[in-house]
Amino acid sequence: MTTDEAADLAEIQQKIYRYGYAIDARDFESLDALFTEDAIVHYDVPGGVRKPWPEMKGWLPQGLKLFRVTQHNMSNPLVEFDCDRARSRTYGHLLHLQHHKDGSTTRMVHHATYNDEWVRGADGWKIRRRTLSNLYMEGRVYGPDDVELYASPEPY
Secondary structure, three states, X not given: OOHHHHHHHHHHHHHHHHHHXXXXXXXXXXXXXXXXXXXEEEXXXXXXXXXXXXXXXXXXXXXXXXXXXXXXXXXXXXEEEEOOEEEEEEEEEXXXXXXXXXXXXXXXXXXXXXXXEEEEEOOEEEEEEEEEEEEEEEOOOOOOOOEOOOOOOOOO
């Protein structure tokens, strides 16, 4: 592996990890540094959506307000390069906690895989296509009639 290839790999891996931190902090503005303007994002999970990046960015605050806390653990990223394009596959262990109106708490965990297509541009590597595929899920998600809604994460 050349020095340039190692730098490209490190950049993509860092961006994969930044995604998890940004989602958990509800820092949706910072996600623009990770996606191309014309990116397509598909959360192929129960209740998931498929949208162009600008629409997905607008959907995320609504989609995540059901959860008091989330923790997106990204692991084992495998990256393959083809000049100014790359593909990555990353495991996600995605914890979601819901606080119910009756005071109880439940958790749902997605065990998933992120499949990404990357392109290198003037701003470095960005995701052009992302598909989140569910391997299996523990627990369930409760709707807005059952749980407290949160604009930002609240630690316990």
